[in-house]
Amino acid sequence: EDIAEKRFTKAALETIFPDAQIFDVHKAFAERFRRLLGISSDQALPLLRVIQAGKGLGGSVNTFFRDQVLDAPATLAAADDVVEEFSNLMSIRQRLEDVRQQRDQLAPVPGLNKEYAQSLLDANRLRELAGEEFEAYKQQLAVTVHQKTLGRFKELAQAKAKELGVERSVRDGQAKELRELETDYNNQGGNAISAIEQSLENAKVGLRLREQVEEAARKALSDAGLQLEWTAAGWEQAHEQAAARSAELKDDSQALQELRFEAFDGHATKKRELAAAQQELLSLKTRKSLLPPSSIENRAAIAAATGVPEDRMPFGGELMDLAEGEELWRPAAERALRNLATTLLVPGEHFAAVTRYLNDHKVRGALRAVDVSKPLAGGALAVEDARDGDLLTKLDILASGAVADAGGWIRERIALDFAYPCVEDPNELATLDKG
Numbered sequence: 001e002d003i004a005e006k007r008f009t010k011a012a013l014e015t016i017f018p019d020a021q022i023f024d025v026h027k028a029f030a031e032r033f034r035r036l037l038g039i040s041s042d043q044a045l046p047l048l049r050v051i052q053a054g055k056g057l058g059g060s061v062n063t064f065f066r067d068q069v070l071d072a073p074a075t076l077a078a079a080d081d082v083v084e085e086f087s088n089l090m091s092i093r094q095r096l097e098d099v100r101q102q103r104d105q106l107a108p109v110p111g112l113n114k115e116y117a118q119s120l121l122d123a124n125r126l127r128e129l130a131g132e133e134f135e136a137y138k139q140q141l142a143v144t145v146h147q148k149t150l151g152r153f154k155e156l157a158q159a160k161a162k163e164l165g166v167e168r169s170v171r172d173g174q175a176k177e178l179r180e181l182e183t184d185y186n187n188q189g190g191n192a193i194s195a196i197e198q199s200l201e202n203a204k205v206g207l208r209l210r211e212q213v214e215e216a217a218r219k220a221l222s223d224a225g226l227q228l229e230w231t232a233a234g235w236e237q238a239h240e241q242a243a244a245r246s247a248e249l250k251d252d253s254q255a256l257q258e259l260r261f262e263a264f265d266g267h268a269t270k271k272r273e274l275a276a277a278q279q280e281l282l283s284l285k286t287r288k289s290l291l292p293p294s295s296i297e298n299r300a301a302i303a304a305a306t307g308v309p310e311d312r313m314p315f316g317g318e319l320m321d322l323a324e325g326e327e328l329w330r331p332a333a334e335r336a337l338r339n340l341a342t343t344l345l346v347p348g349e350h351f352a353a354v355t356r357y358l359n360d361h362k363v364r365g366a367l368r369a370v371d372v373s374k375p376l377a378g379g380a381l382a383v384e385d386a387r388d389g390d391l392l393t394k395l396d397i398l399a400s401g402a403v404a405d406a407g408g409w410i411r412e413r414i415a416l417d418f419a420y421p422c423v424e425d426p427n428e429l430a431t432l433d434k435g
Contacts, residue, residue, distance in 0.1 A: 302344075391420040
């Protein structure tokens with residue numbers, strides 16, 4: 001079926017039967033068939049021709065091949081036995097070849113082993129020789145080399161000293177000749193000529209300086225608005241005018257000097273004020289709190305020494321701020337509560353440790369610490385009695401979390417000691433006891 005769709009060619013048959021041998025020429029088929037049958041006599045070709053012609057076969061060529069030719073001859077079985085024996089012989093021969101190669105490769109091993117053992121002995125001997133004797137011998141060789149080098153350098157130094165002596169002799173001779181030439185030159189008028197040349201050069205320089213002075217004087221007089229005749233009378237008149245002008249300028253100079261001193265003094269004062277303001281501004285920008293730096297440092301030192309966290313020891317100013325919409329009262333509140341703002345509020349369980357630290361150490365500036373666990377007499381009642389318009393009602397006080405006790409203490413302290421009424425009209429202060 002596969003062949004029916006294609007042409008009946010050798011390539012088509014090879015594709016369909018890949019394991020078969022396809023021939024399209026009878027001669028090639030006959031030669032291949034003869035080798036397979038083992039036919040080597042002269043009767044092979046005539047037999048093949050008979051097969052080709054199909055004569056005397058008693059049937060068709062196909063029947064001959066199927067019944068006669070395709071039967072395996074006994075020679076093939078004998079050939080298979082020979083091939084198997086030959087394969088065994090080839091295997092034995094291959095093993096002999098492997099053994100022979102191993103023998104050839106291992107032949108140098110005994111000699112190499114002897115060389116290795118001798119090398120180990122030599123290495124151990126070298127290690128023994130590399131001890132103190134070797135080090136001493138090396139130092140001896142080094143001393144010998146240094147002695148030879150020193151001797152060579154001494155010889156070179158002596159040779160250079162001789163060359164230097166010769167050069168010094170030549171230099172001294174040339175210096176002597178130079179002095180003799182200078183003496184001859186001076187005796188023949190050389191000094192007088194040099195003096196005249198120097199005087200001439202000095203005169204030229206003096207003339208140039210005088211011309212420069214004259215030009216500068218003319219320009220200065222012209223800038224000053226003075227018309228000067230370059231005569232003796234003109235110079236006399238110029239001296240008189242200069243004296244009068246100098247007197248006028250002296251008076252003006254005295255007044256200007258006083259003004260200058262005043263200006264310098266004012267400038268220095270303003271400069272110091274500006275530096276102080278800039279320093280204060282820089283301090284406000286860099287520090288986290290508006291409290292004095294000394295107070296912040298004191299609290300940090302107390303926290304480091306006692307182990308109490310800084311957030312458990314707030315300053316009064318850190319818990320207070322103006323309520324929303326009450327910014328108008330900030331200056332008055334800051335002035336009134338300045339001392340309370342710098343008070344360190346300490347929990348009762350840590351107050352003893354803080355007190356011991358303050359007693360045993362020096363602190364910067366003044367520091368006031370209070371125990372917020374102790375209730376203030378009348379504090380709660382004062383908070384309840386606070387009226388609208390009092391300073392306490394203008395403030396927003398933090399009284400929650402870890403600083404709840406401190407916030408409550410601040411509120412009671414303000415209600416007790418800073419119960420100031422807040423009025424916008426200054427005239428109303430006259431009618432108040434405090435405010």
